[in-house]
Amino acid sequence: MSVFDHLSDLPDLPARFTGDYPIMVEGLTNRFGDQVVHENLSLKVRRGEVLGVVGGSGSGKSVLMRSIIGLQRPAEGRVEVLGRDITAADLDQNIGVRRRWGVLFQGGALFSTLTVGENVEVPLRQYYPEIVDDLRHEIARYKVRLSGLPDAATSKYPSELSGGMKKRAGVARALALDPELLFLDEPTAGLDPIGAAAFDRLTRDLAETLGLTVFLITHDLDTLHEICDRVAVLADKRVIAVGTIPELLASDHPWIQEYFNGPRGRAAMESKERAVHKAKAAMDKDAPRGDTG
Amino acid sequence: MRDWAEYSIAQADGGGACLAFSGRLVVSTVGPIDHELRDLETPLASVDLANVTEMDTVGAWVAWRIARDHGAQITGASETAARLIDAVKSSASDAEIVPPRRPLAERVPLAVGEMVYAWGGGIVNLLGFLGAILVAMGQTIRHPSRFRLRSLVHQLELVGVNSLGIIGLMSFLIGIVIAQQGAVQLRQFGAEIYTINLTGRLTLRELGVLMTAIMVAGRSGSAFAAQIGTMKLTEEVDAMRTIGVSPVEALVLPRVMAAVLMMPLLGFFSAVVGIIGGAFLADLALDIPFFTFLRRIQEVVPLHDVWVGLVKAPVFGLIVGLAGCYQGMQVKSNAEEVGRRTTMAVVHAIFMVIVLDAFFAIFFTEIGWD
Numbered sequence: 001m002s003v004f005d006h007l008s009d010l011p012d013l014p015a016r017f018t019g020d021y022p023i024m025v026e027g028l029t030n031r032f033g034d035q036v037v038h039e040n041l042s043l044k045v046r047r048g049e050v051l052g053v054v055g056g057s058g059s060g061k062s063v064l065m066r067s068i069i070g071l072q073r074p075a076e077g078r079v080e081v082l083g084r085d086i087t088a089a090d091l092d093q094n095i096g097v098r099r100r101w102g103v104l105f106q107g108g109a110l111f112s113t114l115t116v117g118e119n120v121e122v123p124l125r126q127y128y129p130e131i132v133d134d135l136r137h138e139i140a141r142y143k144v145r146l147s148g149l150p151d152a153a154t155s156k157y158p159s160e161l162s163g164g165m166k167k168r169a170g171v172a173r174a175l176a177l178d179p180e181l182l183f184l185d186e187p188t189a190g191l192d193p194i195g196a197a198a199f200d201r202l203t204r205d206l207a208e209t210l211g212l213t214v215f216l217i218t219h220d221l222d223t224l225h226e227i228c229d230r231v232a233v234l235a236d237k238r239v240i241a242v243g244t245i246p247e248l249l250a251s252d253h254p255w256i257q258e259y260f261n262g263p264r265g266r267a268a269m270e271s272k273e274r275a276v277h278k279a280k281a282a283m284d285k286d287a288p289r290g291d292t293g
Numbered sequence: 294m295r296d297w298a299e300y301s302i303a304q305a306d307g308g309g310a311c312l313a314f315s316g317r318l319v320v321s322t323v324g325p326i327d328h329e330l331r332d333l334e335t336p337l338a339s340v341d342l343a344n345v346t347e348m349d350t351v352g353a354w355v356a357w358r359i360a361r362d363h364g365a366q367i368t369g370a371s372e373t374a375a376r377l378i379d380a381v382k383s384s385a386s387d388a389e390i391v392p393p394r395r396p397l398a399e400r401v402p403l404a405v406g407e408m409v410y411a412w413g414g415g416i417v418n419l420l421g422f423l424g425a426i427l428v429a430m431g432q433t434i435r436h437p438s439r440f441r442l443r444s445l446v447h448q449l450e451l452v453g454v455n456s457l458g459i460i461g462l463m464s465f466l467i468g469i470v471i472a473q474q475g476a477v478q479l480r481q482f483g484a485e486i487y488t489i490n491l492t493g494r495l496t497l498r499e500l501g502v503l504m505t506a507i508m509v510a511g512r513s514g515s516a517f518a519a520q521i522g523t524m525k526l527t528e529e530v531d532a533m534r535t536i537g538v539s540p541v542e543a544l545v546l547p548r549v550m551a552a553v554l555m556m557p558l559l560g561f562f563s564a565v566v567g568i569i570g571g572a573f574l575a576d577l578a579l580d581i582p583f584f585t586f587l588r589r590i591q592e593v594v595p596l597h598d599v600w601v602g603l604v605k606a607p608v609f610g611l612i613v614g615l616a617g618c619y620q621g622m623q624v625k626s627n628a629e630e631v632g633r634r635t636t637m638a639v640v641h642a643i644f645m646v647i648v649l650d651a652f653f654a655i656f657f658t659e660i661g662w663d
Binding site for chain 1: 317319320321323324325327328331347349350351354355358373376377380381383384385386387388389390391392393626627628629
């Protein structure tokens with residue numbers, strides 16, 4: 001491996017994180033001037049779960065995500081990602097951690113002068129110069145397909161894509177380095193219900209296949225019901241509750257009650273129940289046929 | 294120290310070799326072995342993953358691709374590995390990363406053709422735009438209540454008042470340069486006193502207005518294009534249309550009018566400051582007293598020089614305003630285009646101003662205003 005010897009002093013990527021909590025936020029406080037966004041906020045995300053983060057507009061969901069991925073320096077508190085303290089170390093020293101997460105921003109945030117395929121290649125070029133062009137192209141191609149885009153989208157520019165396709169392309173780029181953590185900022189906002197449902201399925205499938213831990217900010221009640229293992233509720237400048245939806249329903253916090261028991265919350269819950277019934281009925285019907293066949 | 298993934302090839306009995314990967318087969322370790330395995334000539338019968346400690350989709354892809362290329366069996370895959378291989382297998386694709394480029398022999402004529410076509414279209418569109426402005430002007434004359442006085446005043450401030458400082462400074466320096474360089478040349482004929490004629494006539498007739506037009510194109514023409522272009526991107530212009538507000542009336546007319554109205558004032562201001570700059574230098578370096586210089590200006594500069602400047606100025610203002618607003622309204626798809634259109638607005642405006650200035654120079658000489 002003589003040709004690649006000069007790359008050997010790059011820090012090696014540590015083995016997959018095996019602790020219980022890949023994201024740990026403790027006593028986080030964020031301020032913009034006099035305005036306090038978070039005060040003494042704590043949150044733990046379990047390995048392998050899809051955590052939904054909900055909260056009213058302006059409750060600081062995006063700021064929380066930015067604090068976790070190191071784009072926003074908190075005023076106080078400690079943020080540990082994959083066992084490393086993000087707040088203490090310099091951003092440049094966190095490259096090792098940065099290679100292990102992928103982020104989907106709200107609008108996709110694709111580089112507009114590059115094609116979708118080239119967008120996926122950017123992180124690969126940045127971190128792994130030893131990967132030859134052929135392999136890099138192959139990786140870009142299958143990542144685009146893995147994100148549920150058609151072949152033809154690989155060579156398209158972002159301006160030629162619809163909103164839903166841009167989000168999928170954003171996911172392809174977020175997955176470029178096979179991260180362990182995936183951050184999604186309102187992935188289904190602005191998508192039609194069919195597109196949103198398809199995106200939910202994609203998230204679920206990817207999380208299961210690739211063993212991802214997903215931090216998902218959303219307003220979409222259907223997404224919460226369909227794919228989230230647990231839901232964290234942001235209100236009063238902190239996380240007021242974390243748990244499965246039935247657990248949250250048991251809480252008597254007025255905001256949570258209004259959120260899940262409002263007209264939209266009920267509709268989403270009922271559709272979920274209907275889906276479960278249907279699936280059960282289908283299973284009952286299939287069972288005898290399976291025996292005879 | 295990086296821990297690259299490793300492999301070994303063992304010759305099996307039944308013909309064909311067995312490729313066995315070992316260690317971590319992930320994106321950060323797979324680069325070099327992928328490079329080597331691409332040139333592998335030994336035909337493989339199986340790819341063994343039993344000694345792989347960790348795998349991600351990139352590792353799965355490399356293993357699967359080699360197996361596919363050699364028609365080999367994958368053995369010893371763990372449950373995770375098998376799942377990842379399934380995922381990449383069903384996502385395999387040979388799509389182009391970059392849209393295919395045409396051969397050079399086609400590309401060049403194509404680009405030239407498109408450019409010519411765009412020029413033609415641009416001229417037609419620009420005429421149409423000018424027409425739309427005239428129509429909007431007619432509308433506001435018929436319905437004066439619809440005229441946006443506040444907007445106009447705001448633009449007058451941005452285009453005119455706010456640029457007094459920079460235009461004044463520029464003109465003052467240019468006046469100094471003309472007087473100094475003129476004096477150096479004229480001294481050879483003992484005609485130093487003509488420095489006054491040179492400075493006065495040149496600034497009033499040509500340079501004051503021309504330099505001002507260039508400055509306004511760079512300062513305000515670009516701002517027009519960027520503002521309107523951004524408003525197009527954020528669909529503000531479309532929103533206006535649906536409410537029934539004409540964007541030409543609301544956005545373009547005040548800006549173009551501001552440029553047309555302010556250019557004569559700024560051009561004259563520039564000429565005056567240029568003369569003051571010349572007088573300042575003459576006082577310091579040529580022993581011509583400051584006020585003598587100014588008094589001589591009155592005597593040696595014919596009044597029609599002032600008119601030449603004042604006639605040209607609104608035309609230049611129209612060109613600058615028109616180019617800025619037109620390019621702004623042409624923005625369609627993305628942020629990159631705002632930048633491109635802004636550049637085009639400035640370049641086109643300056644180019645057109647200089648071309649027209651040449652025509653004006655000949656025209657005014659022909660009618661005897663020399």
